[in-house]
Amino acid sequence: MNIVVCLKQVPGTTEVKIDPQTNSLIRQGIENIINPFDTYALEEGVRLTEKHGGKVTVLSMGPPQAEAALREAISLGADEAVLLSDRAFAVADTWATANTLSIAIQRLGEYDLIICGRQTIDGDTGQVGPEMAEMLNIPFVAYVSKIEEIKDKYLRASRMVEEGHEVLETTLPAVITVAKEINVPRLPSLRGIMKSKSAAVTTWTNKELKIDPATVGLAGSSTQVIKVFFPQRVSSGEILTGDAAAQVDKLIDKLKSANLI
Amino acid sequence: MSVKIDRDKCVLCGSCIPACPFGLIDLVDDKIQVKEGCNLCGACRDACIYEAITLEASQPAVEVDASARGVWVFAEQRKGTIKNVAYELLARGRELADTLKTELGAVCLGHNIADVDSLIAHGADKVYLVDSPDLADNQEDYLTHGLLDLIKKHKPEIVLAGATSLGRAFIPRVAAILNTGLTADCTGLDIDTEKKLLLQTRPTFGGNIMATILCPNKRPQMSTVRPRVFKKNTPDPSRKGRIIKVDFKKENVTARTRLLSFVEDITEKVKLEDADIIVSGGRGLGKAENFKLLQELADVLGAALGSSRAAVDEGWIPYSHQVGQTGKTVCPKLYIACGISGAIQHLAGMQTSDCIIAINDNPDAPIFHLAHYGIVGDLFQVVPLMIKKLKG
Numbered sequence: 001m002n003i004v005v006c007l008k009q010v011p012g013t014t015e016v017k018i019d020p021q022t023n024s025l026i027r028q029g030i031e032n033i034i035n036p037f038d039t040y041a042l043e044e045g046v047r048l049t050e051k052h053g054g055k056v057t058v059l060s061m062g063p064p065q066a067e068a069a070l071r072e073a074i075s076l077g078a079d080e081a082v083l084l085s086d087r088a089f090a091v092a093d094t095w096a097t098a099n100t101l102s103i104a105i106q107r108l109g110e111y112d113l114i115i116c117g118r119q120t121i122d123g124d125t126g127q128v129g130p131e132m133a134e135m136l137n138i139p140f141v142a143y144v145s146k147i148e149e150i151k152d153k154y155l156r157a158s159r160m161v162e163e164g165h166e167v168l169e170t171t172l173p174a175v176i177t178v179a180k181e182i183n184v185p186r187l188p189s190l191r192g193i194m195k196s197k198s199a200a201v202t203t204w205t206n207k208e209l210k211i212d213p214a215t216v217g218l219a220g221s222s223t224q225v226i227k228v229f230f231p232q233r234v235s236s237g238e239i240l241t242g243d244a245a246a247q248v249d250k251l252i253d254k255l256k257s258a259n260l261i
Numbered sequence: 262m263s264v265k266i267d268r269d270k271c272v273l274c275g276s277c278i279p280a281c282p283f284g285l286i287d288l289v290d291d292k293i294q295v296k297e298g299c300n301l302c303g304a305c306r307d308a309c310i311y312e313a314i315t316l317e318a319s320q321p322a323v324e325v326d327a328s329a330r331g332v333w334v335f336a337e338q339r340k341g342t343i344k345n346v347a348y349e350l351l352a353r354g355r356e357l358a359d360t361l362k363t364e365l366g367a368v369c370l371g372h373n374i375a376d377v378d379s380l381i382a383h384g385a386d387k388v389y390l391v392d393s394p395d396l397a398d399n400q401e402d403y404l405t406h407g408l409l410d411l412i413k414k415h416k417p418e419i420v421l422a423g424a425t426s427l428g429r430a431f432i433p434r435v436a437a438i439l440n441t442g443l444t445a446d447c448t449g450l451d452i453d454t455e456k457k458l459l460l461q462t463r464p465t466f467g468g469n470i471m472a473t474i475l476c477p478n479k480r481p482q483m484s485t486v487r488p489r490v491f492k493k494n495t496p497d498p499s500r501k502g503r504i505i506k507v508d509f510k511k512e513n514v515t516a517r518t519r520l521l522s523f524v525e526d527i528t529e530k531v532k533l534e535d536a537d538i539i540v541s542g543g544r545g546l547g548k549a550e551n552f553k554l555l556q557e558l559a560d561v562l563g564a565a566l567g568s569s570r571a572a573v574d575e576g577w578i579p580y581s582h583q584v585g586q587t588g589k590t591v592c593p594k595l596y597i598a599c600g601i602s603g604a605i606q607h608l609a610g611m612q613t614s615d616c617i618i619a620i621n622d623n624p625d626a627p628i629f630h631l632a633h634y635g636i637v638g639d640l641f642q643v644v645p646l647m648i649k650k651l652k653g
Contacts, residue, residue, distance in 0.1 A: 130429075135437055140431075142430035163526065166523050
């Protein structure tokens with residue numbers, strides 16, 4: 001099986017600290033990491049090739065330093081790594097990102113399955129996977145929590161919906177996004193770490209990909225961020241006083257008088 | 262370079278450095294430099310009194326399809342029942358359509374759908390109803406092309422859909438084919454009345470930052486919105502509207518996925534999204550068994566049981582109970598947070614609750630900033646007292 005895992009390098013925390021003086025993100029001390037949801041995608045890809053043979057190619061789009069995330073992916077079991085890095089690709093929205101990734105995937109050659117994390121922890125959109133599937137004209141299954149069976153160009157998988165789980169089958173090749181319920185990602189092995197140090201990470205710029213510049217990066221993005229602000233939280237609540245019993249009495253009286261209970 | 266700095270005008274005053282919400286501007290080798298990750302929000306340009314900062318001409322001038330008219334809501338249904346999120350979107354969509362002085366349309370694809378008239382009662386002027394046995398299981402290849410065909414034919418300027426597991430899976434595919442912008446998980450939708458554009462506001466960076474996004478040059482402008490972000494209107498059965506039945510043409514579409522079975526989640530006694538009261542627990546519970554205490558409180562109140570991500574990550578409670586940025590968005594009348602510190606990613610999922618109670622032993626926990634009533638104390642003392650008083 002040829003499996004492509006798409007991953008993104010992101011700032012390593014969602015508990016971002018805000019500098020109250022300047023109202024901006026504090027970046028000091030925040031390492032870049034592989035988007036946590038993508039580690040489940042990588043693990044699932046590696047497990048599938050361990051069982052069925054084949055290789056896992058990890059693919060990322062980002063600045064040159066995103067190579068570190070791809071090397072880490074190699075230490076976690078990926079066989080090959082490709083970084084798409086070009087000034088022209090920067091400030092891409094999900095459409096332009098999916099466009100660049102899907103063209104690169106076609107350049108990679110034959111593939112059976114493309115696995116993505118359910119969403120990133122910085123952008124939080126979860127849109128690149130389904131957009132890519134449509135651009136490649138292959139089926140898409142979101143929020144996969146278990147791969148039940150994979151054979152003869154068919155995949156049977158369980159996926160999470162609001163009401164429970166659905167079992168679906170799809171033809172391959174396909175794009176799936178995985179939920180964190182699907183597996184427990186492994187830690188890097190010593191052999192993997194050694195391998196990641198010497199492994200070659202291929203970088204493709206738009207010289208190689210030759211994509212219409214009007215369809216990548218900022219130029220290819222239909223959406224524009226026009227304003228960024230911090231959610232305002234003004235405390236207007238009341239801290240109840242007294243011992244625990246008195247606090248509980250006050251609380252329940254207030255809730256009853258407000259008809260909340 | 263996405264942000265252009267005119268070195269002749271720049272006096273290195275540094276006022277742009279703290280202005281960047283993402284902390285990406287630095288003074289390096291006596292030059293202002295912008296690091297990777299800039300999304301051209303323009304905060305630095307606005308902060309520069311020397312007008313040294315300009316943004317690269319963002320997009321090539323594109324002819325906007327000025328004929329696009331109308332606001333549409335994708336009215337999601339499951340097994341013939343229209344989901345609440347459709348009514349919530351109709352309520353907001355009605356206001357947007359009125360501001361734009363245009364029509365509000367609802368698009369409903371499925372089979373044997375009950376109460377289609379309710380879409381009109383909730384604000385729709387027109388309902389495009391596509392009924393076919395092929396659509397009974399919400400097969401996503403069919404939905405993608407069914408919605409796509411209608412959009413291509415009628416050219417709405419705005420399309421809204423619920424950010425449900427279904428909406429988040431197939432709406433991006435529609436946007437991909439139309440080559441238009443799609444903004445995920447919006448929490449605010451407004452109209453820029455001057456430009457007649459949809460202002461789409463959404464949380465990003467786990468809810469730490471809010472971003473307002475435009476799709477100026479492509480139509481339709483598309484957004485997904487989480488359930489319970491907007492409130493539905495009281496239906497008006499006397500409202501007049503038109504139901505337009507559309508044949509489903511599946512000739513050009515291949516269904517490549519097939520639903521084999523469905524297993525309902527039964528650990529949720531009361532559905533979180535529909536609950537009027539939610540009792541929610543976090544890391545302060547200490548271990549899985551202690552959720553029994555919260556379940557007891559929930560049972561007394563007829564409440565649903567929620568949790569923070571921390572408790573789910575610890576394996577104390579299934580993911581289906583998680584409230585927050587990567588869990589569910591809820592908007593109950595009463596939200597009781599027990600042992601939840603109030604990480605921003607949790608707050609993003611429950612901050613619009615009508616009344617929030619926080620019980621936490623740390624008086625500095627951020628949850629108290631949001632709570633209407635707070636009890637600083639040991640939840641293992643407070644919660645049993647609450648159960649006793651409510652039972653008594």
